[in-house]
Amino acid sequence: MIRLDGVGQVFDGREGRVTALEKIDLHVRGGEFVTLIGRSGCGKSTLLRLIAGLLPPTSGSVQVAEEPVTGPRRDVSFMFQRPALLPWRSVLSNVMLPVEIDKGSDRGKAAYRDRAHQLLELVGLQGFERRLPHELSGGMQQRVSLCRSLIRDPQVMLMDEPFSALDALTRTELSEELQRIKMELATTIVFVTHSIEEAVVLADRVVVLTPRPGRMREVVDIDIPRPRSLAQNAYVTEVAKISARLHALLSEKDSEDRR
Numbered sequence: 428m429i430r431l432d433g434v435g436q437v438f439d440g441r442e443g444r445v446t447a448l449e450k451i452d453l454h455v456r457g458g459e460f461v462t463l464i465g466r467s468g469c470g471k472s473t474l475l476r477l478i479a480g481l482l483p484p485t486s487g488s489v490q491v492a493e494e495p496v497t498g499p500r501r502d503v504s505f506m507f508q509r510p511a512l513l514p515w516r517s518v519l520s521n522v523m524l525p526v527e528i529d530k531g532s533d534r535g536k537a538a539y540r541d542r543a544h545q546l547l548e549l550v551g552l553q554g555f556e557r558r559l560p561h562e563l564s565g566g567m568q569q570r571v572s573l574c575r576s577l578i579r580d581p582q583v584m585l586m587d588e589p590f591s592a593l594d595a596l597t598r599t600e601l602s603e604e605l606q607r608i609k610m611e612l613a614t615t616i617v618f619v620t621h622s623i624e625e626a627v628v629l630a631d632r633v634v635v636l637t638p639r640p641g642r643m644r645e646v647v648d649i650d651i652p653r654p655r656s657l658a659q660n661a662y663v664t665e666v667a668k669i670s671a672r673l674h675a676l677l678s679e680k681d682s683e684d685r686r
């Protein structure tokens with residue numbers, strides 16, 4: 428579904444040249460859930476922007492659904508750390524926003540409206556359709572943002588630390604919901620997080636990136652049965668074991684740097 432071959436990204440900033448990414452070869456299968464972890468500045472957001480078509484790579488090629496990425500695609504959605512809802516629009520019309528912006532949407536508006544209601548129900552927000560964003564908690568707003576990114580049935584969802592501003596309990600609930608949505612809709616997901624445990628619980632594969640320049644250090648398969656939870660669960664030992672390994676991988680680079 429997603430292919431990055433020999434991808435590199437160099438920025439010419441005011442402080443000089445920054446090699447944000449180097450030699451990235453990553454193939455994500457359809458329906459797969461891949462999480463990206465790594466220290467701040469290792470190029471995680473840059474990688475998502477390249478897949479989203481928001482940035483052309485300096486070298487190498489990026490493909491989605493076997494087509495070169497030349498700009499944003501309507502079957503690829505992006506979800507950010509903050510919900511970024513329009514404050515004057517109701518919950519329902521925030522979810523409908525991508526459909527209204529994209530005049531080329533293939534279904535009628537009524538069908539999308541039904542879909543919006545379904546999605547809001549899926550994330551436990553039925554009855555809140557007419558509320559305004561400021562009347563909702565941060566977790567509820569992020570659920571609305573999740574529905575908005577699903578409204579056009581994207582083949583690919585790119586998620587940049589979407590749960591990091593939430594309290595632990597809401598984060599746990601939303602990560603369970605996201606797994607359910609992924610299993611139900613078979614969406615391909617690339618998810619950036621700073622939480623090693625969240626990366627393990629959500630992913631089919633975890634990609635460990637190291638900074639300066641951003642490179643793929645290792646790709647770790649997660650074979651733990653689903654559904655998994657950040658809360659106490661049957662697979663807590665397995666999650667802890669893999670988390671410890673990832674922690675060691677991320678720290679190893681630091682000790683190399685100090686040498």
Ligand SMILES: Nc1ncnc2c1ncn2[C@@H]1O[C@H](COP(=O)(O)OP(=O)(O)OP(=O)(O)O)[C@@H](O)[C@H]1O
Pocket residue numbers: 438439440445446447465466467468469470471472473474
């Ligand atoms: N537009 C830009 N111009 C210049 N440098 C940039 C630009 N965007 C990113 N960078 C640099 O590229 C590197 C990777 O940035 P990026 O935001 O992708 O990292 P990240 O892993 O997502 O970081 P964080 O975890 O802090 O969000 C950093 O050194 C950053 O300063």
